[in-house]
Every structure is written in C-alpha cells, then in structure tokens.
Amino acid sequence: MRTIQTTEIVDAVAAMCIKGNTELPADVRAKLEQAMAEETSLSAKEVLRQLLENADLAMNTKLPLCQDCGLAVLFVEVGDDIRIEGGNLREAIDEGVRIGYGDGFLRKSACDPLTRANTGDGTPAVIHFDFVPGDTLKISYMAKGGGAENMSRVTMLAPAQGWQGIKEFVINRVAEAGPNPCPPTIIGIGIGGTFEHAAKIAKKSLLRKLDDTHPDPAIAAKEKELEDALNALGIGPMGLGGKTTVLGVKITMEPCHLASLPLAVNVQCHSQRHEEVIL
Amino acid sequence: MAEYKLNTPLTDEDIAQLKAGDVVFLTGFIYSARDAAHKKLVDLLDEGKELPFDLKGAAIYYVGPSPAPPGRPIGAAGPTTSYRMDSYAPRLYSLGLKASIGKGKRNAETRQAMQDHTAVYFGATGGAGALLSNSIVESNIIAFDELGPEAVREMKVKDFPLLVINDSHGNELYAVPDLKAAGIE
Numbered sequence: 001m002r003t004i005q006t007t008e009i010v011d012a013v014a015a016m017c018i019k020g021n022t023e024l025p026a027d028v029r030a031k032l033e034q035a036m037a038e039e040t041s042l043s044a045k046e047v048l049r050q051l052l053e054n055a056d057l058a059m060n061t062k063l064p065l066c067q068d069c070g071l072a073v074l075f076v077e078v079g080d081d082i083r084i085e086g087g088n089l090r091e092a093i094d095e096g097v098r099i100g101y102g103d104g105f106l107r108k109s110a111c112d113p114l115t116r117a118n119t120g121d122g123t124p125a126v127i128h129f130d131f132v133p134g135d136t137l138k139i140s141y142m143a144k145g146g147g148a149e150n151m152s153r154v155t156m157l158a159p160a161q162g163w164q165g166i167k168e169f170v171i172n173r174v175a176e177a178g179p180n181p182c183p184p185t186i187i188g189i190g191i192g193g194t195f196e197h198a199a200k201i202a203k204k205s206l207l208r209k210l211d212d213t214h215p216d217p218a219i220a221a222k223e224k225e226l227e228d229a230l231n232a233l234g235i236g237p238m239g240l241g242g243k244t245t246v247l248g249v250k251i252t253m254e255p256c257h258l259a260s261l262p263l264a265v266n267v268q269c270h271s272q273r274h275e276e277v278i279l
Numbered sequence: 280m281a282e283y284k285l286n287t288p289l290t291d292e293d294i295a296q297l298k299a300g301d302v303v304f305l306t307g308f309i310y311s312a313r314d315a316a317h318k319k320l321v322d323l324l325d326e327g328k329e330l331p332f333d334l335k336g337a338a339i340y341y342v343g344p345s346p347a348p349p350g351r352p353i354g355a356a357g358p359t360t361s362y363r364m365d366s367y368a369p370r371l372y373s374l375g376l377k378a379s380i381g382k383g384k385r386n387a388e389t390r391q392a393m394q395d396h397t398a399v400y401f402g403a404t405g406g407a408g409a410l411l412s413n414s415i416v417e418s419n420i421i422a423f424d425e426l427g428p429e430a431v432r433e434m435k436v437k438d439f440p441l442l443v444i445n446d447s448h449g450n451e452l453y454a455v456p457d458l459k460a461a462g463i464e
Contacts (some may be wrong), residue, residue, distance in 0.1 A: 043300075043442075047404055054410040058355075063409040067345045067355040067428075105354055107345035107428050116315050118427045147360040147383070147405070171463055175456035180360050180383035182405040232460040238382065238405060240442075241454035271406040 002079075002135040004279050006086035009137070013096025016141040016275040017072060018104035021064040024055040027210040028247070028272045035184060035237070035244040044242030051237075051270060062104075066271045069106035070143030072097045072125035075204055081135035093139070094123045109146065128200060136278050140207050143273040148181035149266075154199050157261040166191060166263055167226065173265050174230050174246070179239020182269035186210065187230065187249045190264040192256040202264035205250035207274055214251065223249045237270075247272070284438070288336025289377035291397045297443045299450040303401065304438040309338045309380070310421075311432040313359050317367040319423055320431075324370070331422035331431055334375040338401075341381035343428035344418070345408070353418040353434070355408030358382040361400070365389045372396045384453060385445060394449050401441035402452070414439040 036048040058065045101108055101122035108122040157165045190202030214220040226249045236242025256262055280300045285293050287307030310332050341361055345354030361381030369392035377398050382405040417435035424430050444452045
C-alpha cells in the first residue's frame with residue numbers, strides 16, 4: 001500500500017488547471033501548423049495563423065488561451081494499492097480546481113442550471129473514477145468549453161442502422177454545428193455501452209493524442225474514414241470554408257445490449273486543453 | 280473583400296457599405312453582454328426603464344472575459360457562440376443597435392432584423408481570447424456586477440479585428456456544408 005497525501009493531489013490538480021488553460025498541447029499545435037500549411041484559402045490560413053499567435057501569447061503572458069476556461073472534467077484512475085490520506089479524494093480534486101481557477105485568473109463558468117447563479121469558484125468539477133491495478137493515481141484534466149459541448153449529442157440508433165447509420169449521424173451533427181463549436185474541432189465518439197456510458201467514453205476519447213493511431217486497425221480505419229468525410233464538408237476554420245473542419249476523430253467502442261446501438265458525439269473545439277499527472 | 284477602419288458610434292452609412300467578407304478594425308467603445316445580461320436588458324426594456332448604455336449606434340460584444348490579471352485591463356476575451364442571443368437580438372437591432380460581435384450562425388429572424396434596421400453581425404476569431412484581449416485597452420463593469428463574468432462591461436477597443444459575417448443586404452459569409460462530398464445524399 002502506497003500512501004498519497006491529499007495535499008499532493010490538490011497541488012497537482014491546481015497546476016494542471018493553470019497549465020492546461022495557458023499552454024496548447026504540442027500535438028494540437030502541430031496539427032494546426034500542418035493545417036495552415038495545407039490550406040489554400042486565405043481566410044482559413046489567417047484564422048489558423050491567429051490561433052497559433054494566440055497560443056504563443058497565452059504561453060508568454062499566462063493569459064488563458066480562451067476566456068471559456070471550461071467546466072473542469074477529470075478522469076481519475078485509482079490504483080488498487082494506494083491509500084489516500086488527509087481527506088476525501090473527490091474533495092481534494094475540487095479543492096485543486098478551486099485553487100487553480102482562482103490563482104490562474106481562469107474564468108469560473110459553473111452555475112446553477114435554472115437560476116444561473118455562478119457558484120463562484122469553478123466547482124463542482126465533473127469527475128469520473130475508475131479503479132485499476134497498480135500503486136499509482138492517474139488524474140487527467142480537460143477544460144471543456146460550453147460552445148463545443150452544446151453541439152454534442154447522444155442518440156440510440158437501431159442495430160440495423162449499423163456503421164452507415166453512425167456515419168450519417170456524425171456527419172449530419174458536424175454539418176449542423178457548422179461554425180458554432182469553433183472548428184477545426186476534434187470529434188470524440190462513443191459507440192456502445194449504455195445511454196450514459198456512450199457519452200462518457202466519447203468524452204474520454206478526447207484525451208487521446210491527436211497523432212496517435214487506434215490500436216485496433218479496424219477502428220483506426222473507421223476514424224480515418226470519418227475524418228476524411230468530415231473534412232470533405234468544407235466548413236473549414238471558424239466556418240469560413242477550407243479543408244480543415246476537424247483535426248481528428250477518436251472512437252471508443254464497447255459492447256452494448258443486443259437491442260441497442262448507443263452513439264455519442266462529443267464535439268471539442270480546436271483549443272483542446274488537457275493535461276495528465278501520475279502520482 | 281475590402282478593409283475598413285470604423286469608429287463607434289456606428290452610423291447607417293458605416294454599416295450600409297459593408298459586405299460579408301469585409302475586414303473591419305473597430306475603435307471606440309463597445310459593450311459586453313451575453314446570455315444572462317441579455318435577459319436583464321430585455322427585462323429593463325419590458326419595465327420601461329433605461330438601459331445601462333445607449334443602444335443608438337452601439338456594438339454589443341458577446342463575451343464573458345476571464346478575470347484581469349495584475350497589469351492588464353482584462354483577461355482573455357474572445358467571442359461566445361451567438362445563436363443563444365438570437366431570441367433577444369432582433370429587438371435590440373430595432374432599437375438602434377448597429378452591430379453584434381460573436382461567432383457562429385444567426386437565425387432567420389436575426390438576419391432579417393439586420394436587413395430591416397441597417398445593421399451587421401461581425402465575427403471575431405473564436406478561441407483567440409488572449410490575442411483579442413490585446414485590442415481592448417480599458418474595461419469597466421457598468422451594470423449587473425452580480426453576474427460576474429457575464430456582467431455588462433464598457434470596453435474601449437483599438438483596431439479590434441472583425442470580419443463581416445452577415446451584412447445589412449442579406450449576405451452571409453459562412454461556408455455551406457457539402458454533404459454530398461462527405462458521402463451523404
């Protein structure tokens with residue numbers, strides 16, 4: 001049994017919130033640079049140029065990349081052989097978010113759904129726990145902005161609709177979202193599980209690196225097929241037209257009920273902010 | 280595609296010359312308002328009360344900035360998605376608002392209101408909040424302080440970079456998705 005103090009967790013989460021919101025991950029930057037080189041439209045190139053300049057400026061000034069610093073979403077993998085000392089794990093993570101969003105001058109966007117009163121400190125975070133073998137605690141953080149999240153959908157397809165039905169739903173969703181979610185976007189897709197599980201695995205897919213390849217060649221091929229189809233839509237950066245509508249498509253597939261074909265499409269903006277730490 | 284330098288307050292002449300796709304560098308005072316502030320503005324109108332700023336010739340920026348760190352007038356300040364303000368925008372255009380600034384599509388009523396009242400919709404680059412904050416030289420909360428990031432701010436801008444998305448003649452800049460090219464009939 002390894003012991004991990006909650007104070008370590010608080011510090012690590014606070015640091016991830018600040019770094020995540022001010023430093024664009026290298027894989028995202030590389031994709032934006034590649035897109036800028038490949039685009040022929042002047043407006044598309046100009047948008048991408050601004051996004052890269054914005055990333056430099058955020059890095060140098062420690063201003064957030066985007067004023068929407070998101071709801072804090074955390075995926076936590078708790079090793080079987082660890083013990084948390086000093087308090088409750090969920091409370092420690094929320095405290096880290098509270099400190100990170102305060103000290104980092106990040107926008108606090110959590111509010112009451114009906115009164116719309118702001119909770120004032122960016123909490124509660126949305127936290128998903130999993131239990132895994134080992135003696136480490138892995139925490140992944142994502143700043144999930146509202147504009148792209150609003151364009152996301154869950155649907156329950158009929159099994160007969162199959163891959164073709166999935167493909168049509170995803171393409172129509174991205175087409176309908178158009179310029180709203182800040183394209184070029186990253187599309188996280190969850191296929192299978194149940195209603196709520198499809199949404200969760202769609203979101204978790206967004207934690208993958210943009211330049212990785214799915215270990216299952218059949219799913220990797222489907223990701224490529226969808227990415228090509230979505231880029232053929234021609235929506236382009238900020239909806240102004242161009243070859244780059246998405247920076248990537250990431251699919252997670254899990255078994256489902258024999259009556260169902262759950263599908264979740266989680267749209268993420270180009271400002272794909274995420275960090276991870278292993279304690 | 281032309282390039283213009285315009286100052287607030289905006290006139291009908293300023294607006295009528297603009298075409299979708301034109302670039303505008305805006306200087307002067309603009310007002311931040313997004314979801315919750317729009318509701319309060321419209322409530323004030325319903326009660327026959329005065330708004331916290333003059334709508335005549337005004338530009339409203341759909342933004343909820345991040346907090347200003349020491350030494351800067353404002354934090355990151357990029358646009359939020361505009362369709363959520365579509366239920367309020369036609370009324371504000373009819374009362375003299377000349378421009379709204381945001382990102383994403385507007386509905387048919389809002390586009391029609393721009394034609395009826397010689398007004399425009401400008402796009403600013405979404406997700407470029409740090410960069411756009413460089414064009415904001417001053418920012419003061421003038422109403423609804425309790426809304427925090429959603430409070431109404433008077434922002435002094437200098438050469439704020441904008442793109443005309445919807446002009447006052449019914450044109451729109453956004454690309455139409457090519458479903459056929461994506462394999463859908």
